[in-house]
Amino acid sequence: MACAGPLISVYSEKGESSGKNVTLPAVFRAPIRPDIVNFVHTSLCKNNRQPYAVSELAGHQTSAESWGAGRAVARIPRVRGGGTHRSGQGAFGNVCRGGRTFAPTKTWRHWHRRVNTMQKRYAVCSALLPQPYRHWSAGKGKMRNRRCIQRRGPCIVYNEDNGIIKAFRNIPGTTLLNVSKLNILKLAPGGHVGRFCIWTESAFRKLDELCGTWRKAASLKSTYNLPMHKMLNTDRSRILKSPEIQSALRAPRKKVHRRVLRKNPLKNPRIMLTLNPYAKTMRPNTILLQAKNHKIRMDKAAAALEAKSDQKGVQGKKPVVGNKEKKAVGDKKLKKPVVGKKAKPTEKKPISEEKKAAA
Numbered sequence: 011m012a013c014a015g016p017l018i019s020v021y022s023e024k025g026e027s028s029g030k031n032v033t034l035p036a037v038f039r040a041p042i043r044p045d046i047v048n049f050v051h052t053s054l055c056k057n058n059r060q061p062y063a064v065s066e067l068a069g070h071q072t073s074a075e076s077w078g079a080g081r082a083v084a085r086i087p088r089v090r091g092g093g094t095h096r097s098g099q100g101a102f103g104n105v106c107r108g109g110r111t112f113a114p115t116k117t118w119r120h121w122h123r124r125v126n127t128m129q130k131r132y133a134v135c136s137a138l139l140p141q142p143y144r145h146w147s148a149g150k151g152k153m154r155n156r157r158c159i160q161r162r163g164p165c166i167v168y169n170e171d172n173g174i175i176k177a178f179r180n181i182p183g184t185t186l187l188n189v190s191k192l193n194i195l196k197l198a199p200g201g202h203v204g205r206f207c208i209w210t211e212s213a214f215r216k217l218d219e220l221c222g223t224w225r226k227a228a229s230l231k232s233t234y235n236l237p238m239h240k241m242l243n244t245d246r247s248r249i250l251k252s253p254e255i256q257s258a259l260r261a262p263r264k265k266v267h268r269r270v271l272r273k274n275p276l277k278n279p280r281i282m283l284t285l286n287p288y289a290k291t292m293r294p295n296t297i298l299l300q301a302k303n304h305k306i307r308m309d310k311a312a313a314a315l316e317a318k319s320d321q322k323g324v325q326g327k328k329p330v331v332g333n334k335e336k337k338a339v340g341d342k343k344l345k346k347p348v349v350g351k352k353a354k355p356t357e358k359k360p361i362s363e364e365k366k367a368a369a
Contacts, residue, residue: 020211035217036224040135040236044203050133050194051201053123061117069110074101130194132237135221137197141204162199167192169212189213189220190230 017031074087086100100106150156163183168174169190178184185196197205222228222235243249275282282289 018214030211032211032214035214035221036236037135037138037217037221038140040139040221041239042139042141042203043132043136046129047133047136047194047198047203048201050125050129051198053125054130054195057122059121061119061121063115063117063119064111066114068114069108070102072101072108128234131221131231131234133194134192134197135236137194137203137205138192138207138217139203162205165196165205165207166210167207167213168210169216174210189216 016034018034020028020030020032022028072089074089076085076087077083079085084100086106087102089097089099089101091097099108101109103109104112161183162185163181165185165187166174166178167187167189169188171188175186178186187193187196197203197207199205218226219229220231222231224236224238226235228234249255273281275285279289279293286292
């Protein structure tokens with residue numbers, strides 16, 4: 011029997027090989043996209059939600075009006091009337107007891123999601139492929155509704171119901187699907203690919219007519235074929251080492267050009283000696299010349315200072331600036347005569363007044 015793909019053995023209900031072989035459908039060689047499966051599963055799960063909202067009258071079932079400004083109270087609406095503690099209390103606001111909530115929920119929320127048909131078909135093709143064993147995550151025993159959650163068992167895919175539904179419907183966790191009505195919510199529960207599926211022979215043979223084979227489009231669906239792989243051969247090392255690729259590449263460059271760190275010769279004497287060997291002699295000469303010139307300048311400054319002190323009469327000492335000589339004890343400061351004014355003659359007191367003053 012000529013076939014394009016590997017052969018799959020068919021087993022009987024007793025677990026024994028029946029001797030029949032079926033060609034592997036092309037859908038099992040399609041690309042696996044867990045991201046598309048997760049997105050489609052999440053979007054389709056939202057279509058089962060039931061709208062919910064609070065009452066439109068909640069928080070507004072009272073007659074309340076603001077007291078206005080000038081009453082030394084907040085301007086929130088207050089309940090009318092008297093004779094009870096409720097009168098005068100704030101109402102309607104989300105900050106008030108018994109008031110409505112902010113932005114109350116509405117039934118016209120965007121509950122459902124539309125998913126493209128090609129995306130749903132791509133997700134079903136990826137969910138059909140077998141996946142390696144995935145480690146179980148930690149249990150959540152305290153979760154709400156945990157005791158009512160049932161673990162998923164095998165998914166049985168059939169083509170014709172010849173009593174198969176009644177035979178398996180009593181087994182907990184088992185799901186039965188018609189091959190013409192494959193559901194991504196059942197094939198990938200929780201949005202995770204790799205559910206254990208048991209196929210009947212007729213359902214397995216019908217997959218090529220449903221999904222196509224790349225060379226031939228699907229006959230049971232209009233204008234649909236399997237998604238293409240980004241890479242037909244994923245063995246990149248084999249591709250790069252193939253003679254077709256190696257013949258088109260240039261030879262590898264074995265000469266290595268290393269970058270050298272350029273240093274400043276004015277700060278690094280070793281680099282300066284490589285550029286100018288005479289710098290070894292020139293540098294100490296320059297230092298000696300600078301010291302000699304510095305000594306000459308200091309001698310000239312000292313000679314100029316000594317000559318200046320000789321001119322002021324104090325030889326060998328610096329002139330005193332800003333210090334005044336101390337006055338001798340007992341010296342009196344003479345008053346300057348007033349120019350332009352005559353001194354008044356002193357009047358003599360009578361003798362009798364002088365005696366009185368003496369007594």
